[in-house]
Amino acid sequence: MRRLLFAAVLLLCVPRSAFALADADNLNGHFGLGFQIGAPFALTGKYWFAREQALQGFIGTFGNGWNAVGVDWVYEFAHVRPGAPIHFGFHVGVGGVLGFGDGNCFDAFGDSRCTGRDNDELAVGVRMPVAANMYFNKVPIEVFLELSPVFVVAPDFDGDLLAGLGGRFYF
Numbered sequence: 001m002r003r004l005l006f007a008a009v010l011l012l013c014v015p016r017s018a019f020a021l022a023d024a025d026n027l028n029g030h031f032g033l034g035f036q037i038g039a040p041f042a043l044t045g046k047y048w049f050a051r052e053q054a055l056q057g058f059i060g061t062f063g064n065g066w067n068a069v070g071v072d073w074v075y076e077f078a079h080v081r082p083g084a085p086i087h088f089g090f091h092v093g094v095g096g097v098l099g100f101g102d103g104n105c106f107d108a109f110g111d112s113r114c115t116g117r118d119n120d121e122l123a124v125g126v127r128m129p130v131a132a133n134m135y136f137n138k139v140p141i142e143v144f145l146e147l148s149p150v151f152v153v154a155p156d157f158d159g160d161l162l163a164g165l166g167g168r169f170y171f
Contacts, residue, residue: 027054027170032142036060036166040068044166046142052076056093056129070097072129089133097150099123124154127162140170 027048036042042060049055057071072095081087100122131146145165152158 027140030140030170032140032168032170034142034166034168036146036164038164038166039162040164042068042164042166044168046074046168054091056095062099064101066099066101068097068099070127071095072127074129074131076133085137087135087137089135091129091131091133093127093129095127095129097125097127099125099152122155123152125150125152141167142170143167 028051030048032046034044036044036058040058040060040062042058044056044058044060046054046056052075054074054076055071056074057069059067059069061067072093074091074093076089076091078090079087080089127148127150129146129148131144134143135141143165144167146163148162148164150160150162152160
């Protein structure tokens with residue numbers, strides 16, 4: 001009976017201690033999930049695999065029948081602590097984005113072009129995100145503002161600048 005009670009208490013404590021570890025100073029090994037508004041409007045996630053490095057990704061829409069999915073490696077290079085409840089970080093990164101849409105005119109990462117074709121379109125691009133992140137010290141939440149130059153490499157060469165504002169909750 002004591003072993004069963006000990007196991008039950010241990011199982012109840014594990015999620016709380018895991019939640020407590022997901023704070024702004026210890027995100028290594030934690031996953032954040034949230035939303036972004038702007039370009040694109042997206043579901044976003046971020047997994048920290050080292051203290052300053054993470055993989056982030058999104059799946060979302062630019063509107064006008066144009067959707068995208070992307071993954072970036074990011075390096076957080078600065079931490080600024082103006083006060084006790086919050087602190088800021090800044091990151092840069094590199095990644096890829098795959099855009100897809102359908103119709104005669106498609107919105108290639110914000111740049112409307114008409115192809116004259118009636119079939120689905122596909123675009124491949126390279127992203128270089130730069131972001132300012134705000135972390136709350138008491139709860140595992142990140143708020144971010146990200147600017148991302150995108151260099152479209154297929155079906156032709158093009159470029160654009162994406163901007164998004166979002167937030168993630170870390171587990």
